[in-house]
Amino acid sequence: MTASTQHAALIDFVRDIYGPDPLPLHRPVFEGNERRYLVDCIDSNFVSSVGARVTEFETQIAAFAGARHGVATVNGTAALHAALLLSGVARGEEVISQALTFIATANAISYIGARPVFIDVDRDTLGMSPEALRGWLEVNTRRENGRCVNAASGARIAACVPMHTFGLPCRIAEIAEICTEYGIPLIEDTAESLGSYVGARHTGTFGQIAAFSFNGNKIITTGGGGMIVTDDAELSARAKHLTTTAKRPHPYEFFHDEIGYNYRLPNLNAALGVAQMETLPEMLKIKAEVAARYREFCALHGFTFIDARAGTTANYWLNAILLEDRAARDALLEASNAAGVMTRPIWRLMTELPMYENCQNDGLDNARWLVDRVVNLPSSVPESEFGRLKP
Ligand SMILES: *Cc1c(COP(=O)(O)O)cnc(C)c1O
Numbered sequence: 320m321t322a323s324t325q326h327a328a329l330i331d332f333v334r335d336i337y338g339p340d341p342l343p344l345h346r347p348v349f350e351g352n353e354r355r356y357l358v359d360c361i362d363s364n365f366v367s368s369v370g371a372r373v374t375e376f377e378t379q380i381a382a383f384a385g386a387r388h389g390v391a392t393v394n395g396t397a398a399l400h401a402a403l404l405l406s407g408v409a410r411g412e413e414v415i416s417q418a419l420t421f422i423a424t425a426n427a428i429s430y431i432g433a434r435p436v437f438i439d440v441d442r443d444t445l446g447m448s449p450e451a452l453r454g455w456l457e458v459n460t461r462r463e464n465g466r467c468v469n470a471a472s473g474a475r476i477a478a479c480v481p482m483h484t485f486g487l488p489c490r491i492a493e494i495a496e497i498c499t500e501y502g503i504p505l506i507e508d509t510a511e512s513l514g515s516y517v518g519a520r521h522t523g524t525f526g527q528i529a530a531f532s533f534n535g536n537k538i539i540t541t542g543g544g545g546m547i548v549t550d551d552a553e554l555s556a557r558a559k560h561l562t563t564t565a566k567r568p569h570p571y572e573f574f575h576d577e578i579g580y581n582y583r584l585p586n587l588n589a590a591l592g593v594a595q596m597e598t599l600p601e602m603l604k605i606k607a608e609v610a611a612r613y614r615e616f617c618a619l620h621g622f623t624f625i626d627a628r629a630g631t632t633a634n635y636w637l638n639a640i641l642l643e644d645r646a647a648r649d650a651l652l653e654a655s656n657a658a659g660v661m662t663r664p665i666w667r668l669m670t671e672l673p674m675y676e677n678c679q680n681d682g683l684d685n686a687r688w689l690v691d692r693v694v695n696l697p698s699s700v701p702e703s704e705f706g707r708l709k710p
Pocket residue numbers: 394395396397420421423424482508510511531532533534544545
């Protein structure tokens with residue numbers, strides 16, 4: 320099979336699922352109660368920072384993820400920023416994350432004035448590698464008054480932030496064990512993994528806190544939005560306080576007891592989220608069916624489909640395949656995009672960006688290998704399936 324027949328087969332196959340129009344990688348679907356709930360907000364005048372939809376959405380997400388509490392925020396980056404602050408990360412400290420991620424993970428660490436340390440990922444999950452994490456910690460850190468300290472910089476390792484790439488669960492149970500052993504708070508970046516599980520356990524429930532995103536390109540959207548989830552009642556109360564300007568409740572006085580953030584999700588956005596959550600279970604079924612079609616196509620046409628590892632369930636937010644090498648990757652990107660089928664490479668490594676190029680890292684061999692080979696394919700819910708999302 321030549322590369323060009325392989326490309327043509329893939330383009331035909333994608334058109335077969337999605338139809339003839341130019342195709343984005345992922346677009347939202349509003350086939351549930353979205354319009355009705357938005358109009359309700361406008362009619363009742365509850366569009367902004369007060370309204371029942373926020374609490375409802377928080378309860379829905381927490382229940383879905385199997386966490387005790389949810390605190391909604393304006394976006395996922397804000398949720399990560401607040402999660403790091405709540406975990407006690409402070410200026411000058413260091414936070415371990417992965418170099419293969421969306422920029423928000425590293426930026427949230429930087430907003431605090433903390434420095435990211437970038438650890439390699441596993442080739443199968445595209446998420447943080449527990450072996451790489453342990454290897455780096457063993458060689459580069461020491462214990463000091465019960466704290467884990469970077470031997471080179473003397474800074475405390477204040478948190479670890481793995482990410483579940485494209486909704487594929489990383490080896491989070493193993494990572495959690497290592498973090499416990501070293502006394503490092505674990506924060507999961509679950510921006511891409513709503514509906515992804517390890518066994519029966521939802522991603523985002525392995526550490527202290529997790530941060531979801533409901534940006535327009537995610538599996539469900541609130542326009543813009545995010546959420547912190549945690550089992551810790553005190554952390555959740557602190558999260559609410561910190562993300563709502565740190566105002567002490569009072570009928571008319573303005574007393575703010577620390578520098579808080581205006582990170583609260585407006586009621587309008589939460590209303591969209593409540594309607595989207597009603598369709599999520601059906602959406603997950605449809606996405607698993609689309610993934611199954613890609614899996615079968617790949618097996619027949621010599622592509623490598625990146626699948627959830629055994630014992631885990633992915634939400635198949637974005638489907639991805641592995642090409643032979645960078646040249647093969649680029650040839651496919653060129654052919655498919657020229658044909659109006661949007662495909663994309665994975666992100667640049669954080670260490671390839673000017674603001675993070677000097678950050679400590681472990682060599683990132685697998686991450687570099689993946690950057691040369693991963694391509695995302697169109698993964699939205701196909702229009703032909705919309706009927707299944709109607710209330
Ligand atoms: C989308 C995303 C975020 C948060 O993004 P927002 O656009 O701020 O909601 C964080 N981390 C990852 C990995 C993401 O994909």
